[in-house]
Amino acid sequence: MSSSTTRTDVSFYRTKTAEFVELHNQVEVSTHPIAKYTTSLALLQNLESFLSTFQHDLKSVAGQISELQQRSQDIDERLKERKKIEKPLGSLIADLTIPPELATLLLDTNVGEPWIEAVAQFEEKLDAIKSRGRVKASKDLGEVAQALGIVIGTKLRSFFLALLQPIRTNMSTNMQVLQTSVLLKYKNLFKYLQRNHPTVAAELQRAYTGTARTYYETGFRRYIRSLTTIKGRSGEPFELVGSTSEKVETALNVAHLEYASLEGPAVTMAFMADDSKYKEPVEALFRSLMIVLMDNATAELSFIRQFFDREERSEAKSAASSSSVIAEDEAPEGTQASSVADHKRQGSAAGHRRTSSTSSMVSVRSAILRRQREEEAYFAGIWKQVMEPILQYTDAFLQSIVTPSLLDPKPSVVPILTMIRLNEAVYRETGRRSCPPLEGFLIGVRMKLWPLFQTEMGAHVESLKKLADAATGSMLVRGNVRDPVVRAAAQRYAILFSAIVALLDEDDEPMLFLNLSRLRQELTRLISVQAGKVRDQTQKAIYLSTTYEAILQTLSMVARPTVHPKMQTETAFWREREEEARRRIASTQG
Known part of the structure; x- marks a missing residue:
């Protein structure tokens, strides 16, 4: 063992000397009996004191534990309350x-496709801020949102005005492509302006209306000018049925009748007017104009309905909830009790529910119809602002047809009826495309064409009547109508009859055949008068037979309407007279 370790042990025991001496004395004292008792009593007293102190400490600890339990319960209650408001508060935030x-x-980028979703999100935030106006944070954020909304409105205004700029600077821009591919893509941004910045939306609406009006006005003015140029060089004089001319076209131009339908030839283009030799009949030019008008007018109204729709976002939810209420009211009563007694008890309640649901449905439907009428009137107002110049130019072109000048002869009966049929086809197609404003204009066109048709039919009847009177002569003047003139008049009548039958419509059939019956009556009188001039009965019968045969041949040359009952009746009428004339020939020769 080293010396350093010995010194350390000695120093340790020296420090514990007093404790060892006290322990020795206690042991010495405890060995005496009296001392043992005294020591035990002291120990018991110390133990009693210790136990009292320990009991007091236990009571204190128990109180502290109870206080901690109460605080824990309070904390739990506050935690539950906070959990209850956690979701609403999180939703509010x-x-x-x-x-x-x-x-x-929204602040640092230009308007583009990402804006569509971004503006929708911002509007949801804006609606939430407005709906929670009593919340102090909502009032504080309202000013910030309003400032951001002003920035959005300013940017959107510049964006939409820039989209309209190509139409203003270049009339060759395709309007329909711009509408369908660009404007409709950003229509939700315009609807945001309608709901939150109505002044800006109204300004953009006026800007679009003015731009589109100028675009259509310029395009149609140029197009109608080209059609007028072609019409001026295409006018062909026509002859009345009772004309004294001996020349006649013995075949009906069936190709021209195809202009009465929308599925006919291609429309006339404006550049075709540059060719000085290009010609088209007036009904072809009218058809081209009406088809172009219909396509542009219906497409424009369709765009206006989609882009300028004023429906609020909340209305869709409202309509859906109304529909669900009606559906619940109209639910089948399959849940009723199967017993007869239960069925009777529930009958009165079910009847009351049906009555209330019916009145609810009527009120909802009437409100929907009223709103639809208001919306249609609103759309029609925008449409008229855009399309008014086009209708004026179209009406002027139609007026040039109805009241032609000396250098521009008026059309004959067949082209007029062809235009009437085409106008009716356009009217039906316009109704299918749901364009009421244009339907009213087409009714006006019909009202202008029908009187012209009646006037021209009257002129045919009057011309044939005058020719028959001229053939009859008078007491002082002998009839001087030549046989070829009568034959030509008969053929012109057959051609006119075939054309009208080809263009026949059941709605106006009585009116048309009233005019044709007058024509046939005058033609029959003319043929009879002319045949009466022949003294020889055989030659007279031959003349009648050849005239009736010419009519039948002309009628048979038109293959298209031969199956029509009116055509069959007309053919039977003239064939009966032709056979009678043949029998006379046979009887006179026999």
Whole structure:
């Protein structure tokens, strides 16, 4: 053992000397009996004191534990209460706060496709802020959202005005492509302006209306000018049925009748007027104009309905909820009790529900219809502002047909009826495309064409009557109508009859055949008068037979309407007279 270790042990025991001596004395004392008792009593007293102190400490600890339990319960209650408001508070915070990335997108970028979703999110935040106006945070954020909304409105205004700029600077821009591919893509942004910035939306609506009006006005003015140029060089004089001319076209131009339908030839283009030799009949030019008008007018109204729709976002939800209420009211009563007694008890209640549901349905439907009428009137107002110049130019072109000048002869009966049929086809197609404003204009066109048709038919009847009177002569003047003139008149009548039958419509059939019956009556009188001039009965019968045969041949040359009952009746009428004339020939020769 080293010396350093010995010194350390000695120093340790020296420090504990007093404790060892005290322990020795206690042991010595405890060995005496009296001392043992005294020591035990002291120990018991110390133990009693210790136990009292310990009991007091236990009571204190128990009180502290009870206080801690109460505090724990209080904390639990507050935690539950906070959990109850955690979701609403989180929803409130989420609704009111505008994400920084959203604000950055709207403030620092130009309007584009990402704006469609971004503006929709911003409007939801804006609606949430407005709906929670009593919340102090909502009032504070309202000013920030309003400032951001002003920035959005300013940018959208510049964006839409820039989209309209190509139409103003270049009339060759395709309007329909711009509408369907560009404007309709951003229609939700315009609806945001309608709901939140109505002044800006109204300004953009006026800007679009003015731009589109100028676009259509310029395009149609140029197009109608080209059609007028072609019409001026295409006018061909026509002859009345009772004309004294001996020349006649013995075949009906069936190709011209195809202009009465929308599925006919291609429309006339404006550049075709540059060719000085290009010609088209007036009914072809009218058809081209009406088809172009119909396509542009219906497409424009369709765009206006989609882009300028004023429906609020909440209305869709309202309509859906109304529909669900009606559906619940109209639910089948299969849940009723199967017993007869239960059925009787529930009968009165079910009847009351049906009555209330019926009145609810009527009120909802009447409100929907009223709103639809208001919307249609609103759309029609915008449409008329855009399309008014086009209708004026079209009406002027139609007026040039109805009241032609000396250098521009008026059309004959067949072209007029062809235009009437085409106008009716356009009217039906316009109704199918749901364009009421244009339907009213087409009714006006019909009202202008029908009187012209009646006037021209009257002129045919009057001309044939005068020719028959001229053939009859008078007491002082002998009839001097030549046989070839009568034959030509008969052929012209057959051609006119075939054309009208080809263009026949059941709605106006009685009116048309009233005029044709007058024509046939005068033609029959003319043929009889002319045949009466022949003294020889055989030659007279031969003349009648050849005239009737010419009519039948002309009628048979038109293959298209031969199956029509009116054509069959007309053919039978003239064939009966032709056979009678043949029998006379046979009887006179026999």
